[in-house]
Amino acid sequence: MIRPILKHGDQLLHERAAIVGAITPEISQLVDDMVETMYAAPGIGLAAPQVGVALRLFVVDVSVGRDANQLIVMINPEFVDRDGMQLEEEGCLSVPGFNATVVRPSRVVIKGLDRAGEPQQREGTGLLARAFQHEMDHLDGTLFVDRLRGIKRDLIVRKIKKMTRAGKW
Ligand code: GNR
Ligand code: NI
DSSP states (O other), rough: OOOOOOOOOOGGGGGGOOOOOOOOHHHHHHHHHHHHHHHHHOOSSEEEEGTTOBBBBBEEOOOSSSSSGGGGEEEEEEEEEEOOOOOEEEEEETTTEEEEEEESEEEEEEEEOOOTTTTEEEEHHHHHHHHHHHHHHTTTTTEEEEEEHHHHHHHHHHHHHHHHHHTTO
16 A cells, blocks of 8 residues: 655654664555555655654665665664765755755665564665665754754745745645
């Protein structure tokens, strides 16, 4: 089932998510729904808080479903390593219509559990590294706009507030 995606301003997106205690049938259903919602959007990643569930899990597929091998489900993820630097355009399904250049490490290693509850470790470079970090940020209540400096961030936030007032957000 496709779940609605929350947008910037919804309090749940701005809060730290909790550890997943056990992979219950509800969590398995959530994972299935997140994958379906990500592909339908379409997006290269989706974190549980974006569908209104304040838990530490995300899905990523930089092929957006073109290559089944590229789907990654990460439960209770943690950074193992981060290095380098990349400057690229970034967007977010919870901040539709906006994008901005965000500085990120160019390589990350993340460990966590897969959808079966087995430990896994994944390395990402380039876009995959960016997606991992973007989703990790969601689990801590951080959106890409929060990583922008002063005026650029203020401009986006002001436009969102204006659209919210107009009932267009
Ligand atoms: O679909 C998405 N594209 C994207 C592009 C550059 C950097 C990060 C992303 S993640 C985003 C989907 C999303 O909002 N995930 O939380
Ligand atoms: Ni996002």
